Amino acid sequence: xxxxxxxxxxxxxxxxxxxxxxxxxxxxxxxxxxxxxxxxxxxxxxxxxxxxxxxxxxxxxxxxxxxxxxxxxxxxxxxxxxxxxxxxxxxxxxxxxxxxxxxxxxxxxxxxxxxxxxxxxxxxxxxxxxxxxxxxxxxxxxxxxxxxxxxxxxxxxxxxxxxxxxxxxxxxxxxxxxxxxxxxxxxxxxxxxxxxxxxxxxxxxxxxxxxxxxxxxxxxxxxx
Amino acid sequence: xxxxxxxxxxxxxxxxxxxxxxxxxxxxxxxxxxxxxxxxxxxxxxxxxxxxxxxxxxxxxxxxxxxxxxxxxxxxxxxxxxxxxxxxxxxxxxxxxxxxxxxxxxxxxxxxxxxxxxxxxxxxxxxxxxxxxxxxxxxxxxxxxxxxxxxxxxxxxxxxxxxxxxxxxxxxxxxxxxxxxxxxxxxxxxxxxxxxxxxxxxxxxxxxxxxxxxxxxxxxxxxx
Numbered sequence: 414x415x416x417x418x419x420x421x422x423x424x425x426x427x428x429x430x431x432x433x434x435x436x437x438x439x440x441x442x443x444x445x446x447x448x449x450x451x452x453x454x455x456x457x458x459x460x461x462x463x464x465x466x467x468x469x470x471x472x473x474x475x476x477x478x479x480x481x482x483x484x485x486x487x488x489x490x491x492x493x494x495x496x497x498x499x500x501x502x503x504x505x506x507x508x509x510x511x512x513x514x515x516x517x518x519x520x521x522x523x524x525x526x527x528x529x530x531x532x533x534x535x536x537x538x539x540x541x542x543x544x545x546x547x548x549x550x551x552x553x554x555x556x557x558x559x560x561x562x563x564x565x566x567x568x569x570x571x572x573x574x575x576x577x578x579x580x581x582x583x584x585x586x587x588x589x590x591x592x593x594x595x596x597x598x599x600x601x602x603x604x605x606x607x608x609x610x611x612x613x614x615x616x617x618x619x620x621x622x623x624x625x626x627x628x629x630x631x632x633x634x635x636x637x
Numbered sequence: 638x639x640x641x642x643x644x645x646x647x648x649x650x651x652x653x654x655x656x657x658x659x660x661x662x663x664x665x666x667x668x669x670x671x672x673x674x675x676x677x678x679x680x681x682x683x684x685x686x687x688x689x690x691x692x693x694x695x696x697x698x699x700x701x702x703x704x705x706x707x708x709x710x711x712x713x714x715x716x717x718x719x720x721x722x723x724x725x726x727x728x729x730x731x732x733x734x735x736x737x738x739x740x741x742x743x744x745x746x747x748x749x750x751x752x753x754x755x756x757x758x759x760x761x762x763x764x765x766x767x768x769x770x771x772x773x774x775x776x777x778x779x780x781x782x783x784x785x786x787x788x789x790x791x792x793x794x795x796x797x798x799x800x801x802x803x804x805x806x807x808x809x810x811x812x813x814x815x816x817x818x819x820x821x822x823x824x825x826x827x828x829x830x831x832x833x834x835x836x837x838x839x840x841x842x843x844x845x846x847x848x849x850x851x852x853x854x855x856x857x858x859x860x861x
Contacts, residue, residue, distance in 0.1 A: 531759070532752035539807055566821040569808060583763055584793060597790040597829055604828030605821055 424463050424473075426452060431470045435520045440471060475521060482507070482514060497553020501546070501609045509614075509621045518625060522582060534576070542572035550607060561606030571609070574598055579618070581626030588623035595619050648687050648697075650676060655694045659744045664695060699745060706731070706738060721777020725770070725833045733838075733845045742849060746806060758800070766796035774831060785830030795833070798822055803842070805850030812847035819843050 430451045434443040445467060449457055464470045489495070489503045508514060524530040546568040553559030561567060578584060579594065586594060595618045599610035610618065654675045658667040669691060673681055688694045713719070713727045732738065748754040770792040777783030785791060802808060803818065810818060819842045823834035834842070 528752040528756035531756055535755070535807075563817070563821040563824075566818055569802065570821075573802065578793065578797065583759075593787070594790055597787040597794075600787075600828050601825035604824050 420463065423455070423459070427455070427460055427463055428470065428474060431467075432474055432517070432520070435471070435474075436516060440467075440520060440524070443467070471521065471524075474517060482511060485511070496556045496558035497549055497551075498558035498607075498609065501549050501553065501559075501607075502611070502614060504549070505609065505614055506617065509617045515621065515624065522580075522625060525580075525582065538572045538576050539569070542576070543568040546571055553607075559607055563605045563607075567602065567605055567607040571602070571607075575618075579622050581622060586626065588619060591622050591626070592616070592619035595622075644687065647679070647683070651679070651684055651687055652694065652698060655691075656698055656741070656744070659695070659698075660740065664691075664744060664748070667691070695745065695748075698741065706735060709735070720780045720782035721773055721775070722782035722831075722833065725773050725777065725783075725831075726835070726838060728773070729833065729838055730841065733841045739845065739848065746804075746849060749804075749806065762796045762800050763793070766800070767792040770795055777831075783831055787829045787831075791826065791829055791831040795826070795831075799842075803846050805846060810850070812843060812850075815846050815850070816840070816843035819846075 427448060430448050431443070434447050434451060438447070445457055445460055448460060449455060464473065485507055486504065489500060489507060492500070492503075495503060525534060543565070547564060550559055550561070550564045550567055554561065554564060575598075579591065579598070581591065584594075592615065595610065595615045599608075599615055602609060651672060654672050655667070658671050658675060662671070669681055669684055672684060673679060688697070709731055710728065713724060713731060716724070716727075719727060749758060767789070771788060774783055774785070774788045774791055778785065778788060799822075803815065803822070805815065808818075816839065819834065819839045823832075823839055826833060
């Protein structure tokens, strides 16, 4: 017996209401009751039928964010007019320019303050994410756009440093300091033959993290 | 009323017995009762009088390790025949060559598998440790042995990458792969004007982490 003929419609409504509330009030201050009130026609029980906890809603939003950008990524991966280096840059430009992704990052970023969340993210940055970058770097090596002795190391460093070291939450910095830091990263990646950060991407990266930094100013307190 | 006329003697005996047991049986499998049995003349209560938990004993062993090497560090810091770059290298050579430090690292390293322990260490690598390296890099800039636009970034990256990225526990690697990874780090640090890793130090670093890797082979499972 189906409790709901269109569960995916209900889930989508819950996710959208939750995302709006997390952005407005912050995740910590949002309750399931707030979501009930916002939707108007669903009970608490109905929401728990779809998501076992507030955390489960957040997890789904995060993976939905990755799924959303998946089609964008597929489009970039399918382009035959790009060499490996250009493809790598295009993926960065896309991620940094995606306003919905940035807003969701602002919501989820403060949770990196939690040891378990940070641990899970570090694992992702050390394992899955380098596996995502490596084939593109290897494509660049084959087509001659990238000339490096360190493809695996570059993939690991790009994943770790752009996601962790550039975060003002862990390494506090002004916009100018973030630009300087990104320039430093660019210089190092150039030196190992993976010149993905050109002048435009350096500026875009600094802007992205500076805006995130403002949003997460109160976070990172356990760190400092 | 003093329960013990020489508490520091008792504490030293407890720490030595605990360190031996942690090395022999592993931290996880060592109990306070084992320490009681090893010492023979102290009750459980007497041990809890000095240390509130097994974790407190481990913490003290870690800080004792840092204190032990403090006098070595002071000696290197006091030398007037070294320029900034040479002083930086001497500190690395010392840390990598200290057999007691390596043995204790083997004991404490598996705990990085615990999110809270890793979090505390990441904080140390992001804040205190760069503050330790930065003045030496700045000394090198003043005396002309180091020429960099990125002193702060170099201090942060040395702290993060040598302590986290080089660990086979998080980024599994053979001895040869560790040498390649260290070479990559050296190339990047050279490019930002901080050529601390010369050929000898690259080999010594790869050897150090390869030996640690063997010891912590069963760790890092939550990561992979």
